[in-house]
């Protein structure tokens with residue numbers, strides 16, 4: 001039994017079954033503590049004795065790379081860990097392959113989106129309204145753009161828009177108004193508890209407070225890390241990198257991410273049959289991928305009971321044609 005102290009990965013047997021179909025180059029674009037990577041490497045080892053396989057693990061958080069390096073020690077020889085953003089997946093893969101003298105044709109890509117349990121549980125990272133910490137929320141600690149900048153510098157209107165679009169928060173306007181009034185009176189908001197206090201004072205009804213806090217914190221995190229823009233980019237890039245019959249698996253945790261994954265996968269799978277009524281026998285252009293999962297795969301009750309993070313996980317998989 002593997003112990004996951006950094007982060008317990010979700011849907012592991014499903015990822016292995018969908019993704020690990022041949023030896024080759026695998027990319028884990030969201031390495032975290034390396035839980036999924038370890039499972040992929042073990043499956044490759046068991047099925048093909050690791051020969052001809054390389055796993056490229058990418059994370060923008062230096063702490064994740066450290067934890068993963070420790071967890072993946074037994075497979076050090078066939079693992080390359082890179083600090084970077086998966087929006088640069090294509091150039092990272094090309095540069096690693098150039099160094100190793102490999103063709104940059106990838107067999108499997110995994111994106112397990114969002115933040116790790118380690119990031120959420122580390123108070124100093126400022127991701128959680130349950131822990132007092134600075135208003136930070138950067139996954140990449142080398143970036144200079146933090147949640148404090150947004151909360152203290154965005155105009156009320158911009159804040160409201162952010163909470164509405166990235167948090168889908170119905171009380172976005174009144175929360176933005178409260179933050180603007182608070183900072184005018186008291187100066188900059190400096191910590192997670194201070195911000196949570198302002199939000200609590202504006203949430204409608206006790207039972208809704210937790211949902212509102214989650215939504216506002218989610219909106220800030222998405223903005224700080226440009227999560228939705230980089231996701232679009234990585235899906236396009238990732239599909240370009242895949243070898244024939246190579247697969248990409250994406251696990252998302254909220255509707256905004258899942259909508260993007262679903263839309264991009266559907267667009268890439270669509271063939272162009274020209275204007276209606278022409279009746280072509282062959283499409284003008286075939287879709288670049290096929291949908292391996294028509295509906296998102298979700299975790300079984302047993303997994304949700306032992307790992308609550310799995311509750312909102314949705315897995316979608318495509319295969320390059």
Ligand SMILES: C[S@@+](CC[C@H](N)C(=O)[O-])C[C@H]1O[C@@H](n2cnc3c(N)ncnc32)[C@H](O)[C@@H]1O
Nearest residue numbers: 009030032033034035036059060061085086112
């Ligand atoms: C849900 S965790 C992944 C956990 C991992 N699957 C495991 O088994 O431990 C998401 C990880 O992806 C990283 N991440 C999120 N967005 C990223 C991006 N655009 N580029 C690189 N890393 C990213 C986060 O820093 C975090 O460590």
